Amino acid sequence: MKIACLQMNITFGDPEANYDRAANFLKKASDAGCELAVLPELWTTGYDLTRLDEIADKGAERAKSFLAHAAKMYGMHIVGGSVANDTGSGVKNTMIVVDKTGHVIHEYSKLHLFRLMNEEKYLIDGDSDGLFELAGEKMAGFICYDIRFPEWFRKQVLNGARILFVPAEWPLARLDHWRTLLIARAIENQAYVVACNRSGSDPDNQFAGHSIIVGPWGEVIAEAGESEEILIGDVDFKAIDEIRRRIPVFEDRRTAFY
Numbered sequence: 001m002k003i004a005c006l007q008m009n010i011t012f013g014d015p016e017a018n019y020d021r022a023a024n025f026l027k028k029a030s031d032a033g034c035e036l037a038v039l040p041e042l043w044t045t046g047y048d049l050t051r052l053d054e055i056a057d058k059g060a061e062r063a064k065s066f067l068a069h070a071a072k073m074y075g076m077h078i079v080g081g082s083v084a085n086d087t088g089s090g091v092k093n094t095m096i097v098v099d100k101t102g103h104v105i106h107e108y109s110k111l112h113l114f115r116l117m118n119e120e121k122y123l124i125d126g127d128s129d130g131l132f133e134l135a136g137e138k139m140a141g142f143i144c145y146d147i148r149f150p151e152w153f154r155k156q157v158l159n160g161a162r163i164l165f166v167p168a169e170w171p172l173a174r175l176d177h178w179r180t181l182l183i184a185r186a187i188e189n190q191a192y193v194v195a196c197n198r199s200g201s202d203p204d205n206q207f208a209g210h211s212i213i214v215g216p217w218g219e220v221i222a223e224a225g226e227s228e229e230i231l232i233g234d235v236d237f238k239a240i241d242e243i244r245r246r247i248p249v250f251e252d253r254r255t256a257f258y
């Protein structure tokens, strides 16, 4: 499966500009023959959290209809990053997954809110998991700070997830954590990790870029630089089975002790 991480810049608090940019990136991914495209975290608004009452998407309806239209037009699955989703009883940081026929097949709201970027002051946390199925394979979504919680990843993998998607707005200041944690999540779970970060900056942070596709052996299949880019890599599900045969981590777990 040919996958694209749409490492775009995000204009702070300007959904119109960001929808235009995302539309352009989605077209380019489709032109490049990608079967699935991934957007970054909060790609419609960025971290303009103080203006969420103006710019959050009610029920994420605009994002859903935009993503569904693009997915159908291009015949391409979309892991739609995340958007500020005004649920009516608080704003969630919600990932929307759309299949290539244009159906919204899953929503996952960020479980772990990141205090260093004030999320807990403006957002409410999710309460359901990110497991979904596309093209006959189980996959799961996580959002940015979630990568610091290996137990959350393990749970989805034990439930069958074989590609682990991570849309993010990860600052450059912690680029080494980003790479190390994502590679570790791939190795320990013997699964693919497809992580799409943003590029550029906002009033508080310079973001790292470095979207990355990591294979189940921990090998870096593709990695972006810091600037805007469409990162493309191939995922081969057979490699997961081969690696799990070589080192049978899942059979060797001592669940009586943990």
Ligand SMILES: NC(=O)CCC(=O)C(=O)O
Pocket (backbone or CB within 6 Å): 041, 114, 117, 143, 144, 145, 146, 148, 168, 169, 170, 171, 174, 177
């Ligand atoms: N947007 C985020 O969740 C950022 C997480 C982060 O930077 C970290 O260090 O963790």
